Amino acid sequence: MTTQSAAQEQLLSEQRAYYSAFAPDYLDQPLDLPGGGEPATALDAFRPVGSVLELACGPGTWTPQLLRHAADLTAVDASPEMLAIAAGRVPPGAPVRFVEADLFGWEPDRRYDVVFMGCWLSHVPESRFTSFWSLVAAALAPRGRVFFVDDHHRTPEELVEGPASSTVERRTPDGAAYRIVKVPYEPAELERRLRGLGWDITVTPTAGPFYWGAGGRAGESG
Ligand SMILES: C[S@@+](CC[C@H](N)C(=O)[O-])C[C@H]1O[C@@H](n2cnc3c(N)ncnc32)[C@H](O)[C@@H]1O
Numbered sequence: 001m002t003t004q005s006a007a008q009e010q011l012l013s014e015q016r017a018y019y020s021a022f023a024p025d026y027l028d029q030p031l032d033l034p035g036g037g038e039p040a041t042a043l044d045a046f047r048p049v050g051s052v053l054e055l056a057c058g059p060g061t062w063t064p065q066l067l068r069h070a071a072d073l074t075a076v077d078a079s080p081e082m083l084a085i086a087a088g089r090v091p092p093g094a095p096v097r098f099v100e101a102d103l104f105g106w107e108p109d110r111r112y113d114v115v116f117m118g119c120w121l122s123h124v125p126e127s128r129f130t131s132f133w134s135l136v137a138a139a140l141a142p143r144g145r146v147f148f149v150d151d152h153h154r155t156p157e158e159l160v161e162g163p164a165s166s167t168v169e170r171r172t173p174d175g176a177a178y179r180i181v182k183v184p185y186e187p188a189e190l191e192r193r194l195r196g197l198g199w200d201i202t203v204t205p206t207a208g209p210f211y212w213g214a215g216g217r218a219g220e221s222g
Contacts, residue, residue, distance in 0.1 A: 008125060011167060011179055012104060015123060016078045018170055018178035019058070023081035025173050026059050039149040039212040040065065042204065043116075046147050046214050050113030053139050055103060056120035060086030062149070066116060067094050074112070078102045104128065108139040115139050117148040121190075123181050126166060133197050137217070145216045146201060152184035153209035187211040 001009070019026075043062070048069045057063055057075035059082050066073055072095040077083050083098045090096050099106075103120075115136050124132045136146060158168040166183045190213070191203040201215030 008127070011181065012125070014178050015180040016102070018172070018180050020079040020081045021172045021176065021178070022170075023059060023079060023085055026082070027061070027085070036206075036208065036210060038206040039210055042212050042214065043147060043149070044069075046145075048114040048116055048145075048147060051110075051141075052114045052116060053108065053112040055115065055117045055136075056123070057086050057098075058082045058118070060089035062116065062118040063090055063096065067091075067096060070114070071095065073097070074099060076101050076103065076106060103132075103135070106135070108135070111141040111144065112139055113141055113144050115144065115146050117150075119150050121148055122150045122152065122183050122185060124183070125181050126183060129193070130197060133194070133199070140217070143216065143220045146199070146213065148213045150185070150211060150213075151209040152186065152211070154182055154184055158182075185211070187213075 043065060048066055050071055052066055052070040052073045054063060054066060054073060054075040057077045060075070063073065063075055063086055067090060074097045075083075075086060076099045077086070078101065080100055083100055087098055140146070154168055158170060159165070160169040161167050166181055167179050168182045169177050170180050171177050187203040187205040190211075191201060194201045194203070194213070195218070198218050199215060200218040201213045203211055203213040205211045
């Protein structure tokens, strides 16, 4: 392993540790930024029906909404603490399978009609962008669809390596500091990059830092 890839493994491990430590407080964070409600409305309009794969489900922020549409749902996250909270937020007997896995090593064991990601893409290092989208492609059935929600919100205090770096510092309520990845995508640039990888995904900005993407593989309509 090169020094550079060892450093990135360390950063990704710290990112996993941050979210595990933050899990009990995650749903309490104030997210009243402009445009925050628009992606939820867009997700209902998208109608994530059929078999749905939710990547980095966290504490089930979106899982109950997905279950309003999905026939069945597989929700993957690296953090057992997050998964335990998510499991408590779905109705008993809901057709959901929770999987604890590191998405940078995980391979889907089946294909899905929809792949959904809530606030995950911005935590994928740029160097893994292409391989991550290969995972999405491998998980999608023919004519499968993708929906993601994300934001490019970064506070001045967390830019400990400067605004040009995608590594930021986050703190848990007890003050412990962790480095995580936060890539501040601009929607138009993200859409163009995805087109270059063979995706036809429209990335829509909101009035604030949030955006959402909806689409599928280029050349596969509907
Ligand atoms: C910003 S939270 C998003 C949670 C939820 N989807 C939402 O929209 O609120 C990022 C999630 O990614 C998970 N995560 C971090 N690194 C991961 C990895 N390598 N593999 C899988 N999940 C990971 C964290 O545990 C956390 O639940």
